[in-house]
Amino acid sequence: MATISVPIGQRAEPQRKLPGFAEYLRWSVDHKIIGVQYGVTALLFFLIGGALALLIRWELLTPSIDLMADGKAYNQLFSIHGTVMIFLWIIPMFGAVANYVVPLQLGAKDMAFPWLNAFAFWLIPPAGILLLMGYFIGQTEAGWTSYPPLSTLFSDDGQTLWAMSIHLLGLSSILGSINLIVTILNMRPEGMSIWQMPLLCWAVLATSLIAVMATPFLAGALTLLLLDRVGGTAFFDPSRGGDVLLWQNIFWFYSHPAVYIMVLPGMGVLSEVLSVHSRKPIFGYRMIALSSLAIALIGFTVWAHHMFTSLQPELRIPFMITTMIIAVPTGIKIFGWLGTIWGGKIRFTSAMLFSLGFLSMFVIGGISGVMLAAVPFDYQAHDTYFVVSHFHFVLFGGSVFAIYSGIYHWYPKVTGRLLDERLGKLHFALTYVSFFFTFFPMHWVGLLGMPRRVAVYAPELQGWNIVIGIASFVLGISTFVILYNLVWSFYNGKVAGANPWRALTLEWATTSPPPAWNFDEDPVPFEDPYGYGTEAATQYLDAIDRTFGLPEPSPKSGALPRLNPSPAVGD
Amino acid sequence: MxxxxxxxxxxxxxxxxxxxxxxxxxxxxxxxxxxxxxxxxxxxxxxxxxxxxxxxxxxxxxxxxxxxxxxxxxxxxxxxxxRARANDTTDGVPxxxxxxxxxxxxxxxxxxxxxxxxxxxxxxxxxxTPREAVNFVNGESIRVMSIGARYAFAFEYYTNEAFTANDGTEQKAVLRSDALHVYAGQHVNVEMEARDVIHSFWVPAFRVKQDLIPGRITEVRFDPIRTAEGFPYRFDADGVIQTLTPEQARLSADEARAQGIGDRFTIYPLRCTELCGSGHGAMIANVFVHEDEQAYLNNFYNPTLDSVLNPPDDPILQGRTVLQAGAYPCANCHILTSLNWNGVVGPTLNGIGTRAARRVGGRNAVEYLVESIHLPNEYIVPGYAAGQMPYFGTSLTPPPGHAPYNFMPENDLIGIVAYLCIQTESGDPTTTTCGFEVNPDGTSVDPAVTREVIEAVTATYRSLYGQE
Structure with a gap:
C-alpha cells in the first residue's frame, strides 16, 4: 500500500464566521482581509471604469461630438477609463487573488511581511482618489500613455495628479510583489518542492518578478514627467534639448512587461480552474510553469513594438522578431490547457465556463498580437481600433474572464458560500456573447480607417459603431448580474464546506472561510497538486471531507452533488 | 494501493x-x-x-x-x-x-x-527602399514637407522656381496647401515635422503611417497607383469639384482628355492617429491623387505657383490666399462661413470684424485681433477653454522664456488680420470697425492704408521678438 498523505486536523466547527464588517474597513495585517480589501476596492473602480467605457460607446453611436461637451471631455473619458482599468482594476484585482490564495496554497499562516502587505494595499485608495480629483482641476486628457509634449506643455494640472497617483500605485505594486516573491520562495510547507507548487503560485512569482524589475522604470519616467511639469526641467521638451521619444522608451519598457503583469496571474487562475473542473492533471506542468518565466524574460525585450511609427526605422525589425518569439511560450500554455481538458470529465461550472471562455477569446487576442508584430501590417493597424480590439481581447477576454473565473472558484473559500450557479451561467452567456460583438467588429473598423481616441469618425463606419455600442451596453448590464450574485449569495448561497470542488491544492484543506491563521494544524500537501484521477487523490480528498465535514443539505435545493463518494468512511 | x-x-x-x-x-x-x-x-x-x-x-x-x-x-x-455525464462522479484520465x-x-x-x-x-x-527621382515635378525633384500643428496638417512644396520677394531678395517659391497633392506613378517622399505635440500621418488607402515628432524630421515614402475605380473627380470651370460617372472615372487619361473630362483626380483621407488634444478626431486632411503629372500641374502646381509669384497688393486678398491655402491650422477649430470652416473647438470667426472692437476694453479691433493671434491666452472668449490655440510669432524661434509657438511671417499676419476685419456681422465689408476703408466687394479702397493701419500694431510686437 502506497503512502497517502492526508491533512491532519481536528474536526472544526462546520461553519466558521467571517470577521466583522468593520474589520474590512480598517488597517489589518491578515492577508485574507487584505485580499478582500483589494478585491472590493478594485471592483468599485471596475464600475467607475466601466461607466466611463459606456459613455465612450454612447458618444460613438454618432460620428460627431454630441454627448460630450467637446473633444477635451471625451479625451478625459478614455484617459481615465484606461488608467482606472489597468492600474485600479486588473492589477489590484489580481493582487486580491494573489494575496488571498497564495499563502493558503502554500499552507502558510500569512504572507512573509504582513505589515508591508497592509501598507501596499493602503496606498491604493488614496491613489485612486488622487486620480479622480483631477476632475476638479482639469482632468488629464493625454490618454493612459500620456505622451509628452501633450502631457507636459499642453495639459492641465490633472496630469500632475495622474502622475502622482500612478507613482503611488507603482510603489504599491513593487511592495506587494516583493512580499509575494519572498512568501513563495520561502514559505512553502515541508513536502512541497518548487516543482510541486500550484501553477497560480508560479504565475504570481513570474508576475512579481516582472513588477519588481519593471515598475522602477515607470517610477523613473513619472519622476521626469513631474519634474518637467512642475520643476522647470526639459527632459521631454525638444525646444530646450529634450527628447519626446525618451518617455516612450522608458514608459513602454515598463508598460509592455505590465501587459504580462496583467495576464500571467490570469493564466495561473486558468491552470487551477481547468484542472480542477475537468478532474484531470494539468498537461505539461513544467512547461506551463517555465513558460511563465520565459514570458517574463522575453517580455523585457519587446517594448518598442509600441513605437513602430516613431522609432528609428532601422530599429523596428529587431523588435518585430522578439515580439513574434513571445508568441511561442504563450502557445505552449494554450496547448497545455487544451491537453488538460482533453480526456477529462468537464463540469460546466461558472468558473469553468469563464476559463473556457478565456481559452477561446484569448487565442484571438494572441493571433491579432502576432499580426500587429509584423511591421508593414502594424503601419495600417497602429493606433486604430484594431489595436483597441487586440488589447481588449487580451485584457477583457483574457484577464477579466480569468478574474470572473477566479471569483466563482474562490468565492466559496472566502465567504463559505457558493455563488448561485444559474446566475453565474446567465452572467457567462451575456458576457461572452456581448464581449465578442463589442470587440470583434473593431478589428475591421480600425483597418478601414478609424483611429483610436477619436470622437469624430468617418460616417460610413457608423453602422458598425452602433453594433458595437449596443453590444457594449449589454456587456455593461451583464456586470450587474455578478454584482447581484455576489451580494445575494453572501446571505443566501448554498453552504460550501471546506472543499466544494474537491480540489487538491491546500487552500481547500481548511474551513471556508479559513480561521485566523488559516490552518488549525500544519497541513500536509498532496504529492501532486493536480494529481486527479488516482486512488491516492480520492483518499486525500475524502480525508479532507472527513476532517472538515460536509455541509448539511439545505432544505431548498440540497448541497452540491459530491463527486468521488468515498467507498468507505472510517479509519 | x-x-x-x-x-x-x-x-x-x-x-x-x-x-x-x-x-x-x-x-x-x-x-x-x-x-x-x-x-x-x-x-x-x-x-x-x-x-x-x-x-x-x-x-x-x-x-x-x-x-x-x-x-x-x-x-x-x-x-x-x-463533458461529464449526469451522475458521473469519476475523474478524468490521469x-x-x-x-x-x-x-x-x-x-x-x-x-x-x-x-x-x-x-x-x-x-x-x-x-x-529609397527610390530615384522622388517627388518629380517638371523634370526635377522637389522637397515636400508635411507640418502638423493642432489640429490640422499643412503641406509645403519647395519648388525650384526663383522669384524676387518683397524685401528684394531672390528666393525659391514655396507652395502651401492644406491638402497633399501627388500623382499616380510619382515616387512620393514626404518629410514631416510637428510644431507642438506628436501627430501621426496615416493614409489608410496607402497603408503607411509615420509619426510627426517635435524636434525631429521624419519621413514617409509611398507610390500612389491608379486603382480599378479610376479617378472619379475633376474641377469644373469654376474650380468646383465635379463628380464623374463610374464609366468616366475608369477611362484612360488620353480617352478622358479626348472627351473633354481631363485632369481627373481622386481623394483619400489622411488622418492624425496620435492623440494630440481636443481636436484630434477632426484632424483630417485630403490627399489628392491626380491621374498623371499633367493633371497635377494643371490642377495644383501651376495655379498655386502663379499666386505665389504674383501676389495681390491688397493685404485682404493676400490674407484670403494664405488662409485658403491652409498654411495655418485655423480651419479645424473655428467657424468661418466665407471659407467653409466649421471647427467647433474655438469661437466662431463669423462677424469678428464687428465684434473685435468691443471685445476688450482699451483695445481697438486691430489691436485685439493681432493680440489674439500672437498671445491667444490673454483673452479667452467666455465658454471656451484656455490653452487650446497655439501661439504664433513673427520670428523663427521664440525668445527665451516665451511659450513655444508657430512661425507666422509678419506679412501673413497683416493679411490674415485684414481679411478677418471684413468678416462683419451684417456681411457688409464696408462696416468694418478696423479703421480702414473697404469697398463693397471686400477689397481695400487703398491697399497701402490697410497695410499701414495694421502694421502700426504688428510693429509694436517686434520688440517682443527681438527684431528691433
Missing amino acids: DLSPRRESHNSVVPSIPVIIFFFALTLVGGFIIAQATPLILPAQASLQAQNTDQLVFILLLIGGVVFCITQGILVYAIFRF FHGNATLEIVWTIIPAIIVAVLAVLSFNVWTTNN
Whole structure:
C-alpha cells in the first residue's frame, strides 16, 4: 500500500464566521482581509471604469461630438477609463487573488511581511482618489500613455495628479510583489518542492518578478514627467534639448512587461480552474510553469513594438522578431490547457465556463498580437481600433474572464458560500456573447480607417459603431448580474464546506472561510497538486471531507452533488 | 494501493492518425476561407505599398485562421466529447503530459513565426527602399514637407522656381496647401515635422503611417497607383469639384482628355492617429491623387505657383490666399462661413470684424485681433477653454522664456488680420470697425492704408521678438 498523505486536523466547527464588517474597513495585517480589501476596492473602480467605457460607446453611436461637451471631455473619458482599468482594476484585482490564495496554497499562516502587505494595499485608495480629483482641476486628457509634449506643455494640472497617483500605485505594486516573491520562495510547507507548487503560485512569482524589475522604470519616467511639469526641467521638451521619444522608451519598457503583469496571474487562475473542473492533471506542468518565466524574460525585450511609427526605422525589425518569439511560450500554455481538458470529465461550472471562455477569446487576442508584430501590417493597424480590439481581447477576454473565473472558484473559500450557479451561467452567456460583438467588429473598423481616441469618425463606419455600442451596453448590464450574485449569495448561497470542488491544492484543506491563521494544524500537501484521477487523490480528498465535514443539505435545493463518494468512511 | 489509471485507459482518448490528418486538412480549409476576407477588411488599395502589404495580410490571416481553427476546433470538440455525464462522479484520465507533443507545439509555432518574420521583413524592405527621382515635378525633384500643428496638417512644396520677394531678395517659391497633392506613378517622399505635440500621418488607402515628432524630421515614402475605380473627380470651370460617372472615372487619361473630362483626380483621407488634444478626431486632411503629372500641374502646381509669384497688393486678398491655402491650422477649430470652416473647438470667426472692437476694453479691433493671434491666452472668449490655440510669432524661434509657438511671417499676419476685419456681422465689408476703408466687394479702397493701419500694431510686437 502506497503512502497517502492526508491533512491532519481536528474536526472544526462546520461553519466558521467571517470577521466583522468593520474589520474590512480598517488597517489589518491578515492577508485574507487584505485580499478582500483589494478585491472590493478594485471592483468599485471596475464600475467607475466601466461607466466611463459606456459613455465612450454612447458618444460613438454618432460620428460627431454630441454627448460630450467637446473633444477635451471625451479625451478625459478614455484617459481615465484606461488608467482606472489597468492600474485600479486588473492589477489590484489580481493582487486580491494573489494575496488571498497564495499563502493558503502554500499552507502558510500569512504572507512573509504582513505589515508591508497592509501598507501596499493602503496606498491604493488614496491613489485612486488622487486620480479622480483631477476632475476638479482639469482632468488629464493625454490618454493612459500620456505622451509628452501633450502631457507636459499642453495639459492641465490633472496630469500632475495622474502622475502622482500612478507613482503611488507603482510603489504599491513593487511592495506587494516583493512580499509575494519572498512568501513563495520561502514559505512553502515541508513536502512541497518548487516543482510541486500550484501553477497560480508560479504565475504570481513570474508576475512579481516582472513588477519588481519593471515598475522602477515607470517610477523613473513619472519622476521626469513631474519634474518637467512642475520643476522647470526639459527632459521631454525638444525646444530646450529634450527628447519626446525618451518617455516612450522608458514608459513602454515598463508598460509592455505590465501587459504580462496583467495576464500571467490570469493564466495561473486558468491552470487551477481547468484542472480542477475537468478532474484531470494539468498537461505539461513544467512547461506551463517555465513558460511563465520565459514570458517574463522575453517580455523585457519587446517594448518598442509600441513605437513602430516613431522609432528609428532601422530599429523596428529587431523588435518585430522578439515580439513574434513571445508568441511561442504563450502557445505552449494554450496547448497545455487544451491537453488538460482533453480526456477529462468537464463540469460546466461558472468558473469553468469563464476559463473556457478565456481559452477561446484569448487565442484571438494572441493571433491579432502576432499580426500587429509584423511591421508593414502594424503601419495600417497602429493606433486604430484594431489595436483597441487586440488589447481588449487580451485584457477583457483574457484577464477579466480569468478574474470572473477566479471569483466563482474562490468565492466559496472566502465567504463559505457558493455563488448561485444559474446566475453565474446567465452572467457567462451575456458576457461572452456581448464581449465578442463589442470587440470583434473593431478589428475591421480600425483597418478601414478609424483611429483610436477619436470622437469624430468617418460616417460610413457608423453602422458598425452602433453594433458595437449596443453590444457594449449589454456587456455593461451583464456586470450587474455578478454584482447581484455576489451580494445575494453572501446571505443566501448554498453552504460550501471546506472543499466544494474537491480540489487538491491546500487552500481547500481548511474551513471556508479559513480561521485566523488559516490552518488549525500544519497541513500536509498532496504529492501532486493536480494529481486527479488516482486512488491516492480520492483518499486525500475524502480525508479532507472527513476532517472538515460536509455541509448539511439545505432544505431548498440540497448541497452540491459530491463527486468521488468515498467507498468507505472510517479509519 | 493501485496508483495506475482507473476505468479509462490512456489510449482511449488518443485520436487515430487519419482523424488527425483530416482535422488539420479541415483547419487549412478554414484558414483559407478566413483569409478571403482580406479585401473586405481593408480600404482601397491605392499604392504599391498597399499591394505588398495586403499580400502579407492575406498570409497573416491564413496562418492566423488556421491557428484559430485548430485551437477552437480542439476546444469545442473537447467540450462535447469530455463533458461529464449526469451522475458521473469519476475523474478524468490521469496523464500528465507527452514530451513529444510538447516539443512539437513548441517547435512548429517557432517555425511559423520565423517564416512570418522573414516575409514581413521582405515586405518592409520592399516598401521602404529609397527610390530615384522622388517627388518629380517638371523634370526635377522637389522637397515636400508635411507640418502638423493642432489640429490640422499643412503641406509645403519647395519648388525650384526663383522669384524676387518683397524685401528684394531672390528666393525659391514655396507652395502651401492644406491638402497633399501627388500623382499616380510619382515616387512620393514626404518629410514631416510637428510644431507642438506628436501627430501621426496615416493614409489608410496607402497603408503607411509615420509619426510627426517635435524636434525631429521624419519621413514617409509611398507610390500612389491608379486603382480599378479610376479617378472619379475633376474641377469644373469654376474650380468646383465635379463628380464623374463610374464609366468616366475608369477611362484612360488620353480617352478622358479626348472627351473633354481631363485632369481627373481622386481623394483619400489622411488622418492624425496620435492623440494630440481636443481636436484630434477632426484632424483630417485630403490627399489628392491626380491621374498623371499633367493633371497635377494643371490642377495644383501651376495655379498655386502663379499666386505665389504674383501676389495681390491688397493685404485682404493676400490674407484670403494664405488662409485658403491652409498654411495655418485655423480651419479645424473655428467657424468661418466665407471659407467653409466649421471647427467647433474655438469661437466662431463669423462677424469678428464687428465684434473685435468691443471685445476688450482699451483695445481697438486691430489691436485685439493681432493680440489674439500672437498671445491667444490673454483673452479667452467666455465658454471656451484656455490653452487650446497655439501661439504664433513673427520670428523663427521664440525668445527665451516665451511659450513655444508657430512661425507666422509678419506679412501673413497683416493679411490674415485684414481679411478677418471684413468678416462683419451684417456681411457688409464696408462696416468694418478696423479703421480702414473697404469697398463693397471686400477689397481695400487703398491697399497701402490697410497695410499701414495694421502694421502700426504688428510693429509694436517686434520688440517682443527681438527684431528691433
